[in-house]
Amino acid sequence: MLHTLTVLVDNHPGVLTRVSGLFSRRGYNIESLTVCQTDNPDVSRMTIVVDGDDWVIEQVTKQLHKLVVVHKISDITREAAVERELALIKVRVRAENRVEILQTTDIFRARVVDMGRNSLTVEATGDRDKIDALVKTLRPYGIVELARTGIVALVRAEAN
Amino acid sequence: MELSGAEILMKSLELEGVEVVFGYPGGAVIPIYDVLPKSRIKHYLVRHEQGAAHAADGYARSTGKVGVCMATSGPGATNLVTGITNAYMDSVPLVAITGQVASNLLGLDSFQEADITGITLPVTKHSYLVKKVDDLARVIKEAFYIAKSGRPGPVLIDLPKDVMNARTEFNPPDKVNLHSYKVFGKGNGGKISEAASALGAARKPMIFIGGGVISSGAGPELRALMEKTSIPVTSTLMGLGAVPGNHPRFLGMLGMHGTAAANYAVSECDVLLAVGARFDDRVTGGIAENFAANSTIIHVDIDPAEIGKIVQPKIPIVGDAKHVLAEILEQVQTPEIDAWLEQISAWRKEYPLRYESNGQLKPQFIIQQLFEIVGDKAVITTEVGQNQMWTAQFYQFSKARSMITSGGLGTMGFGLPAAVGAQVGNPNATVVDIAGDGSIQMNIQELGTIVQYHLPVKVLILNNSFLGMVRQWQELLYKENYSETPMVSNPDFVKLAEAYGIKGYRVTDPDQVRSTLAEAMAHPGPVIMDFIIPPEEKVFPFVPPGKPITEMLGR
Known part of the structure; x- marks a missing residue:
């Protein structure tokens, strides 16, 4: 099962290596990993999607906690959270299917951000499922190139 | 007063109470060796850097202090790696100081350059590449604190040559300020009470100790617990010495070359108190499910990541062995275990450690x-x-x-x-x-x-x-x-x-x-x-790898 961990770490060089090295060394699989600065310039947020059962996730969490650079880890898989991913998808187009592709992007509330003679580039944001669905829909037209950021996530604020 | 990085290093080591350093000079650490004679610290010149790391390790294990080793950049640093790994695996407090090429040469495949912080990433508790001389005093203070606190381990400090030569005001920090680093001391009171009741109600209890008992200095509490409850104790290789080897309730080492009594007792016990041990495959036989399979396992360790790594304990206790054992000792009732002790005596009598005295030099x-x-x-x-x-x-x-x-x-x-x-x-x-x-x-x-x-x-x-x-x-x-x-x-x-x-x-x-x-x-x-000695002489008992520890050859 995929788990989403948000990890607050020191914003220092080498921290990414410490975290990613731990995953490969202990045999855990990273599905995606994003890093960005937080509001506090000394702290970065990593959003790590990792595949594993509860035992693996417990081990991952405990081992991560042992890294001196790690401040806080939250497994937000089962929490109400906003998860978003950005994708750029360059799709092959021909004159006869151009309109069809544009309609598809509209349905997914994606935007066309670049257009060439034989291709156009679609920008989409959403949760992982939505991006997966868009990619699947566009695939029959021919995907030339694809870039996905991996997800970033924040726990939802409590109502009231 | 302004000091050079090398001088700050030596002063900071003195402030940490360091008396000896094991090391070997080389191009990138000459500035340190240049100021070394002026310091109170005694340097022992080894003949190979691996020896420096192991000597610092032996010093640390035998004294309980932090061991310090030092080597130059490149090959000097890489020669430390086995020794650092060794200390990491056995949780020994070590600070390894390596010289590094000057900052402007970093990453250029310069002469005697090796990415030692990268190389040692998986085998250090933490590491530092010091880029600014202003950070040095703080880094050294943190390094010693991290090395010796919690579950001890090696910390590496990589010092570029220009940082050793740069000068700054020496303001040693009086305390460590590490928000992200947490040390567990006392265990959870509820779990400790559960553990004490389980031990008190047990009919076939065992205590299984590891190196954590020695590093936390929990020997006296452990012996008091043995006296009060008569519960027999077995030890990993790392825990030997925590209990007197001739203590009537001490069954010797367990595992691949453990005593038959220890291996049988652990396999048949109904409550197992594991303290400062990590269920290594040389102890369990590599099949964790078969290990102490009929028992309620209580696992005490200062490192939360050890709990549940190999076996799932019924009662997990994260804390310092000394604290936790003292509290268990206070709460535990003496269990009724006469029959169990008789069974163990019978095993000991039947399967003592032995060898054939046949006139050869054994x-x-x-x-x-x-x-x-x-x-x-x-x-x-x-x-x-x-x-x-x-x-x-x-x-x-x-x-x-x-x-x-x-x-x-x-x-x-x-x-x-x-x-x-x-x-x-x-x-x-x-x-x-x-x-x-x-x-x-x-x-x-x-x-x-x-x-x-x-x-x-x-x-x-x-x-x-x-x-x-x-x-x-x-x-x-x-x-x-x-x-x-x-x-x-x-x-x-x-x-x-x-x-x-x-x-x-x-x-x-x-x-x-x-x-x-x-x-x-x-x-x-x-x-x-x-x-x-004769080459045919073997170590027995011997549990072949992958077998349960009750299957001993030559027991």
């Missing part, structure tokens, strides 16, 4: 004789292999920090440099390195260090002209295919001793053992004793 006999002569006054280091296991079985360690051995990593060549460190840290103790003819040759250059500093280390070689432990596996598991295990060109160790100006003895007859050992131990300087 390693087990040598170790027993050594114990009778030096007993609890000695600090013993070992190499790795048969010599190590015979020592664990037949030397009745009775003091914490008297058994210095490479457990997790199993580093051949550890014993001699570790003995250097142990002797430096315990100048009045008898320090004996129990070695094999293979292992001793892996860091034999450290004889030079022993001679230079007049360290009266006693080297006891159990010489079977084989890599004995591998030979044993080849005999028992690989159809006697002794591929590359005969040591066909061993040096004459007595002549080798003489070449270093060390006293050498060769013993081939059991009748000479006692007198030679007595003479060697009384000799004021270092000695090498070459005991010629």
Whole structure:
């Protein structure tokens, strides 16, 4: 099962290596990993999607906690959270299917951000499922190139 | 007052209470060696950087202080790696200081450049590449705090040469400010009460200790618990010495070369209190589900990541062994275990550790004789292999920090440099390195260090002209295919001793053992004793890898 961990770490060089090295060394699989600065310039947020059962996730969490650079880890898989991913998808187009592709992007509330003679580039944001669905829909037209950021996530604020 | 980075390093080490450093100079650390003579710290020049790391390790294990080693950039630093890994696996507090090429040369494949923080990332508790001299005092303070607190471990500080030369105001921080680093002390009160009730209600309880009992200094609490409850204790290799080896409730080591009584008792117990142990495959037989399968497991460890890593305990307690045992001791009721103790006595009577006395010179006999002569006054280091296991079985360690051995990593060549460190840290103790003819040759250059500093280390070689432990596996598991295990060109160790100006003895007859050992131990300087033992002698009991620990050959 995929788990989403948000990890607050020191914003220092080498921290990414410490975290990613731990995953490969202990045999855990990273599905995606994003890093960005937080509001506090000394702290970065990593959003790590990792595949594993509860035992693996417990081990991952405990081992991560042992890294001196790690401040806080939250497994937000089962929490109400906003998860978003950005994708750029360059799709092959021909004159006869151009309109069809544009309609598809509209349905997914994606935007066309670049257009060439034989291709156009679609920008989409959403949760992982939505991006997966868009990619699947566009695939029959021919995907030339694809870039996905991996997800970033924040726990939802409590109502009231 | 402005000081150079090198001066700040030495001053900071002094403030941390460092008395000795084991090291080896080189181009990138000359600024440090330039100011070293002005410092109060005594430097021990080893003959190979691996020796520096192991010596610092032996010093740390035998004294409980943080060991410090130092090497130059590139090959100097990479030569430390085995020693750092060794300390990491056995949770030994170590600070390794490496020189690095100047900042402007970093990343350019410069002469003697190696990415040592990268190389040691998986084998250090933490590491620093110091880019600014202003950070240095803080980094050193943090490094020592991290190395010795919580579950101890090695910390590496990589210092570019320009940082050693740069000057700044020296303002040593008075405390460590690490928000992200947490140390667990006291265990959860509720879980401790659960543990105490489980032990009190048990009919077949066992205590299983590891190195954590020694590093937390929990021996007295453990012995008090044994006295109060009569619960028998077994130990991993790393826990030997926490309980007197001749204590009537101590069953000896468990696991692959454990005693039959310990292995049976752990397999049949109904409550198992594991303290500061990590259920290594050499203990469990590699099949964790079969280990203590009928018992309620209580696991006490200061490292939360050890809990549930191999076995799922019913009662997990994250905390310092000393605190937790003291609290369990206070709460526990004495269980009714007479029948269980009788069962254990029967196992002990039926399957004692033994060897055949057939007139040959037996390693087990040598170790027993050594114990009778030096007993609890000695600090013993070992190499790795048969010599190590015979020592664990037949030397009745009775003091914490008297058994210095490479457990997790199993580093051949550890014993001699570790003995250097142990002797430096315990100048009045008898320090004996129990070695094999293979292992001793892996860091034999450290004889030079022993001679230079007049360290009266006693080297006891159990010489079977084989890599004995591998030979044993080849005999028992690989159809006697002794591929590359005969040591066909061993040096004459007595002549080798003489070449270093060390006293050498060769013993081939059991009748000479006692007198030679007595003479060697009384000799004021270092000695090498070459005991010629039969190559066929094996370490028993032996649980073949992957088997449950009740399936012992030669029990």
